[in-house]
Amino acid sequence: MYDIEARHIIEALRSGIPSRAVGQYFSEARPKIMKEISGRLDMVCDSHRSSGMVICGKYGEGKTHLLNTVFNLAHSNNMVVSYLSLSKETPMDKLYLVYQKVIQNTYLPKRQQPGFMHELEKISANSPIANEMLLYAAKHLETDKLYYLFRSYLNTEDSDEKFLLQADMEGDFVANAPLKKIYRRIFGQPVKYNVNFTKTRHCGDYFSFMSRLFTQMGYHGWVILIDETELMGRLGKKARLNAYRNMARFLLPEFCPENTFSIFALSASYVEDVIEGKHEYENLSAVYPEEQEPARTVLDILSRAPQLLPLTRLEIQEVLYKIQDFHGKAYEWTPNVSLSSLVESTQAGGYLLRTKIRAAIEFLDQLYQYGKAGQTTVNELGEETFTEDVPSIEDFD
Template sequence: MHDMEARHIIEALRSGVPSRAVGSYFTEARPKLTEKMDRALKLTSREGKSHGMIIKGRYGEGKTHLLNTVVSMAHAENMVVSMIPLSKETPLNRFHLVYQRLMQNTYLPRRNQPGFMDQVDSRLKDTEFANDLLFFVNTELQRNRIAYLLKAYINEERTEEKMKMQADFEGDFLSDAAVKKAYRENFKTPAKFTESFVKTKHTMDYFRFISYMFERMGYNGWVILFDEAELTGRLGKKQRMAAYENMAEFLINPVMSSVFTLFAFTDSYDDDVIEGKHDFDILEELYPDSPQPIQSILNMILKAPSLIPLSNKEIHDILEGIIELHGKAYDWQPQVSTDLLACRISGAGYLLRTRLRAAIEYLDQKYQYGDDNEVSSGKLDEEDIVSLDMIDES
């Protein structure tokens, strides 16, 4: 009988694509770093304060796997998780795009699919819950746009209009005129904004609201994970400084409720970007009178812990798990020792993901053919070549 969960993990490892399932199964590598993260998660969930950290590692050495492990740890703590890679389409200097992408990739505990607004709608039927949210947006946010939007959303009965407002909470922002129209249609009175909403400047109001809402929904916090943060280095100097400022919103005196944020960079970011592109000089040029908090962010990146290569014991433990999973996935008993498998993959390159893929390919071969034959290249002698003339003559 095939174990479908085991097969899913094996297929993910074979493809090299990071997987939450892989992260939840292989949680014991790099125990010191995972223990540090576990303490930070527990501190966030128990005290209600926000925390954050930065990690670095070489390409292919398990940064994304570590983030997926954090996903499992966070869900075990009853925390909501959002995880995205930064990219050209989602650069850190454009906060509104980051928010929208995070909303599209937000997972509630014990849920395999992203999304949370269905749970919000269910909870808003509770008058006490709705009033708590309304009190928060009226008293704690710098602008009152979300207060008008939330009140209209709670009162709205037309499905199409409600969906438009729901999309706003998820990052597809309505114009101020559309929010005012929705409020006026529901309450017959005009909405008076304290200031116009500028999505490139005011998106943090939404982060604050969502973090408080998750807390009031009974979750122990919100974990936000940013992978491939090194792509920030491809931005122009002003855009890069703006990205560091946005990082500071999460890591330096964060104003959100019970949020743990983690950024993953490559090891080379220090030399290639901070030193190579003279970020400290640019900071002094653009912010001569107020270098904080960007200076603190740059120092945090420089001092961030790096993922050291796995020890032989850790690699053997992972290989032992892969052998067991492969047997469950395809309903067989691999007669392969971890020492033999480690030897077989020793020449597969330095990238961890490449070596693990080689281990699975070896087990695939054993399962399909029952032998240890290896595909190799050799010299082809002239007499081995069959010509078309020889075929015709036959």
């Protein structure tokens, strides 16, 4: 019987599809940046110090793989992990859409599937954790909407109301009128907001509430991993500037929710193509002359983000040795090939790590099927573009 896990590893590497399992088994490369990230995670766990960072790299050089490695490392530290990719449907300039996607892709430690509402359902109305969260929602957030919402959630016995309130905490925000009606029905008291909640202005409250909730549940912190950050370059000018402002909530300690660590993965060409090519510093001065922070600081962070260097020859050899081992387990054979021959087979794969790996797997496939290998060729990859999408009507508000 072939090794199912090994087959999964090989097929994930062959396709180039990001895989947490690959991140778990191929975690030794790039020890310098992994040491820094490990230290940042320890700071969250031990000192409750929040922070964030940006990593950049060329296409196919392992940015997503690094995020998957951090995913596994965070889970081993008993930390909650959220993993998402920015897209047209999840743009960084609209934090409420980012929140919704973050919650949909939140994994509790050692869980293979996302979701945590089953843990929330275990909290009773008068438990210590409930009292702590209600006090926090009432006194420490920009608005007190979540106090009324969470108190209603804990005390309602109506399944439809429970579903509506739970959906709100997952990012499908309920309007103020239904929430006020539910609260009055349960407690016989009116809702009196200290500040009227709007999702475009106050979504940060939800990130803060959830980070406190995860801590109260006994987890050591919340790690937020955001891929495809370069897609911000396709937003309009004002939308990009607002996206930088929103990034500050994940990168700058004074804006971060408590006990969080965030990583943004960015294309290496973003600085040249967008920050310099579209004159972002000048745009910021023109659009927000009196309120350039924190967007300016975020632009500085993006401009000097550490770049993932190509793996050394020794690191590539270590990766290929593991691939050879997994390929043998996956297909129940013993690859009778020297490591030097396997390294030589990757030369046709170009300079990208991803295509080198595919070339090595194809080489092993041919040996397995035919007993010998032919010449492997890899076509050139297309170049990334950052043409702006047509702005939505909300961009003109």
